[in-house]
Amino acid sequence: MIHKVEITNWFKKLQDDICHQLEVLDGESTFIEDKWLRPEGGGGRSRAIKDGAIIEKGGVNFSAVEGSMPAHVLKVLHVDVDKEQSLQFYATGVSIVLHPRSPMTPIIHMNVRYFELSNGIWWFGGGIDLTPHYVNDALASDFHSHLKKVCDSCDPTYYNKFKNWADDYFFISHRNETRGIGGIFFDRLNATSGLAKNELWTFVQNVGESFVPLYSHQVQQTQELPYGENEKKWQLLRRGRYVEFNLVLDRGTKFGLQTNGRTESILMSMPPHADWEYAHQVDEDSREKDTLFKLRKGIDWIK
Amino acid sequence: MIHKVEITNWFKKLQDDICHQLEVLDGESTFIEDKWLRPEGGGGRSRAIKDGAIIEKGGVNFSAVEGSMPAHVLKVLHVDVDKEQSLQFYATGVSIVLHPRSPMTPIIHMNVRYFELSNGIWWFGGGIDLTPHYVNDALASDFHSHLKKVCDSCDPTYYNKFKNWADDYFFISHRNETRGIGGIFFDRLNATSGLAKNELWTFVQNVGESFVPLYSHQVQQTQELPYGENEKKWQLLRRGRYVEFNLVLDRGTKFGLQTNGRTESILMSMPPHADWEYAHQVDEDSREKDTLFKLRKGIDWIK
Numbered sequence: 001m002i003h004k005v006e007i008t009n010w011f012k013k014l015q016d017d018i019c020h021q022l023e024v025l026d027g028e029s030t031f032i033e034d035k036w037l038r039p040e041g042g043g044g045r046s047r048a049i050k051d052g053a054i055i056e057k058g059g060v061n062f063s064a065v066e067g068s069m070p071a072h073v074l075k076v077l078h079v080d081v082d083k084e085q086s087l088q089f090y091a092t093g094v095s096i097v098l099h100p101r102s103p104m105t106p107i108i109h110m111n112v113r114y115f116e117l118s119n120g121i122w123w124f125g126g127g128i129d130l131t132p133h134y135v136n137d138a139l140a141s142d143f144h145s146h147l148k149k150v151c152d153s154c155d156p157t158y159y160n161k162f163k164n165w166a167d168d169y170f171f172i173s174h175r176n177e178t179r180g181i182g183g184i185f186f187d188r189l190n191a192t193s194g195l196a197k198n199e200l201w202t203f204v205q206n207v208g209e210s211f212v213p214l215y216s217h218q219v220q221q222t223q224e225l226p227y228g229e230n231e232k233k234w235q236l237l238r239r240g241r242y243v244e245f246n247l248v249l250d251r252g253t254k255f256g257l258q259t260n261g262r263t264e265s266i267l268m269s270m271p272p273h274a275d276w277e278y279a280h281q282v283d284e285d286s287r288e289k290d291t292l293f294k295l296r297k298g299i300d301w302i303k
Numbered sequence: 304m305i306h307k308v309e310i311t312n313w314f315k316k317l318q319d320d321i322c323h324q325l326e327v328l329d330g331e332s333t334f335i336e337d338k339w340l341r342p343e344g345g346g347g348r349s350r351a352i353k354d355g356a357i358i359e360k361g362g363v364n365f366s367a368v369e370g371s372m373p374a375h376v377l378k379v380l381h382v383d384v385d386k387e388q389s390l391q392f393y394a395t396g397v398s399i400v401l402h403p404r405s406p407m408t409p410i411i412h413m414n415v416r417y418f419e420l421s422n423g424i425w426w427f428g429g430g431i432d433l434t435p436h437y438v439n440d441a442l443a444s445d446f447h448s449h450l451k452k453v454c455d456s457c458d459p460t461y462y463n464k465f466k467n468w469a470d471d472y473f474f475i476s477h478r479n480e481t482r483g484i485g486g487i488f489f490d491r492l493n494a495t496s497g498l499a500k501n502e503l504w505t506f507v508q509n510v511g512e513s514f515v516p517l518y519s520h521q522v523q524q525t526q527e528l529p530y531g532e533n534e535k536k537w538q539l540l541r542r543g544r545y546v547e548f549n550l551v552l553d554r555g556t557k558f559g560l561q562t563n564g565r566t567e568s569i570l571m572s573m574p575p576h577a578d579w580e581y582a583h584q585v586d587e588d589s590r591e592k593d594t595l596f597k598l599r600k601g602i603d604w605i606k
Contacts, residue, residue, distance in 0.1 A: 034582065059581065174569075175559040209537040240573070247550035248560060257477040257551060264582045266477075270543070272580070276573035278351040278362065279337065 004199045007063045007114045008092045011294035014208045015062040026052040041067040046265040058098035059268030066090045088118035097269040101234035104225035106132035108215050112208045124204045125187040131180030131254045133235045135294040140181045144301040150210050154203040162186045167297040172245050176293040179245045311395045312368045317511045318365040323347040324515045329355040344370040349568040369393045378592045391421035400572040406538030407528040408433035415511045427507045428490040434483030436476035436538045436596040443484045453513050457506035465489045470600040475548050476561030480550045480598040539578035549573045
C-alpha cells in the first residue's frame with residue numbers, strides 16, 4: 001500500500017513540474033521560493049509568481065505538516081475519539097491559485113491532498129475549479145470534458161458526484177452565485193469508496209497532472225483576445241468576489257488562519273488587485289450580464 | 304424609560320445629520336440612498352457615497368429590524384431560554400465606514416446600536432475606531448483624547464475599559480497586528496453596568512455625535528499632505544488588511560452574511576480598491592515600518 005513518504009515525494013515533484021511548466025507558459029516571470037518550517041512539525045515550500053506576461057499573481061504551494069491533533073479538532077473532522085484523546089496527524093498536499101493578467105483568461109485553482117491519523121484513518125481530497133471573468137461556453141465545455149475524462153478513467157460515477165460537490169462547495173451564498181463554472185471537488189476519499197488506496201492515489205495523481213494541460217488550453221484560447229478598460233474593471237470586481245469566497249467561506253483558508261497556519265502561504269490565493277462597488281449593476285444584454293446568469297449550480301457544461 | 308421608537312428615530316436623525324455634514328466636508332460628492340425592507344420584518348436606509356474629493360468610497364447605514372429569534376441564535380448571544388423557545392427581537396443602529404482618497408487620511412468606522420428582546424432583555428453596543436494608513440502620533444492622541452472625554456462624561460472607567468476592548472476586538476490575529484490605532488468598543492451595555500438606561504442612552508448618543516467632529520479633525524489635519532505613488536500603493540495594501548479583518552473576523556459582518564442580511568449594505572465596508580502582495584516587505588527606517596510597529600495592542604496614545 002502506498003506510503004505517506006511516497007505521496008509526499010510525488011507531491012513535491014508535482015510542484016516542481018507545474019512550476020516549471022507554468023514558467024514556460026508564462027515566458028516572462030519565474031517563481032520565487034520560500035521554505036518554511038512549522039514549529040509543531042513539518043513545513044513547506046511556498047512558491048509565488050508575479051508580474052508575468054500571462055500570470056499577474058499566483059502561487060503553487062507544497063506542504064507536509066504533522067503533529068498532535070487534539071480531541072476538539074478531531075471532532076470538527078468528525079473523527080470519533082474518546083474525550084481528551086489526541087492523535088498524531090500527517091497532512092500533505094499541493095495548492096494552486098493563479099490570477100491571470102488578461103480579464104479574458106480565467107482564474108484557476110487546484111488542490112490535491114492526503115491526510116492520515118495515527119489510528120490508521122486516512123483519506124484523499126482535492127479539486128480543480130475555474131473562475132472565468134467572462135464565461136465562454138465552449139471553453140467551459142472543454143474544461144469539464146477534460147475533468148470528466150480524468151474522473152471516468154477511475155470511476156464512472158465520480159464526475160457527476162464531484163462536479164455537483166464543486167457546485168455546492170464553490171458557492172458564494174451571500175451573493176447567491178457560484179464562484180465560477182465549478183469543476184470537481186472531493187474530500188475524505190478512502191477505502192469506503194469501494195476502491196483500494198492505490199487506485200484512489202492514481203486518481204489523485206491524474207487530477208494533479210491534469211492541471212497544466214487544462215490551464216494551458218484556457219490560456220492559449222484566450223490570451224490573444226482583445227480587451228479594454230471595461231473588461232479590466234469587471235475583472236477587478238470579479239476578483240472582489242473571489243476574495244469574498246476565500247475569506248468568508250473557504251474551509252481551508254478559515255481552518256488555516258484559525259489554526260495558526262502560515263498566513264502568507266494561505267493568502268497566496270488573494271488577487272493582486274480587487275475592487276468593490278456598492279450595488280454594482282451590469283448593463284442589459286452585456287457579456288457581464290451573461291456571465292452572471294451562468295454563475296449558478298447545476299449547469300451541464302458538457303454539450 | 305427610553306423606548307425603542309425614540310431610539311430608532313434618533314438614529315435616523317443621526318444618519319441624516321452625519322450624511323449632511325459629510326457632504327459638506329467632502330464638498331464634491333453626495334450620498335445615494337437605498338431603502339430596503341426585510342421580508343421577516345423591518346428594514347433600513349443604506350446610504351453610499353463615492354468618488355468624492357475627500358471620500359473615495361463610504362457608507363452610512365441605518366437599519367431597524369425585528370422578527371423572531373430562534374433558540375439556537377439566542378444561545379449564540381448567550382441568552383438563556385428553554386430549549387426550542389424563540390423570542391421576538393428588535394435591533395436598530397447606525398454603521399459607518401469611510402475610505403478616504405488620500406493615503407494620508409485614515410479610514411474610519413463607527414457603529415452605535417440598540418438591541419432588545421421580548422423577554423425584557425436589552426442592551427446597547429457600539430464603537431469608533433481609526434485606521435490610519437500612516438500612523439501619526441499627534442493625530443492618534445487627538446482621536447483618543449476626544450474619545451476619552453466622551454467616555455469620561457458618562458463614567459470614568461469607560462475609556463480604559465472600552466479602549467482595551469477595541470484593542471482586542473480590532474485585532475487581525477492571523478497578521479498579529481491591530482487594524483489601526485483602535486478607539487473604543489463596547490457591547491451588551493445594560494443596567495448591570497450600574498447606570499440607568501437613560502444614562503447609557505445619553506452615552507451612546509454622545510458617541511454618535513462625536514463622529515463628525517472626530518473625523519473632520521483628522522481630515523482637516525491630513526488633506527493637504529502631499530503623497531505619491533508609493534503612498535497610494537501602501538494604502539492599497541493596508542486596505543487589503545482591512546478587507547481581511549472585515550471578512551475573516553468582524554462579528555457583525557459574519558453574522559449578517561450568515562443570517563441572510565442585506566449583502567450590499569453589510570459589504571459597504573469594503574474599500575473601492577485593495578491590493579495583496581505575497582510576503583510584502585517594508586523598508587528599514589520607513590514610515591511604513593513605523594506604522595507597522597504601532598499596530599499593536601496596549602499603546603497609550605494620550606500623552
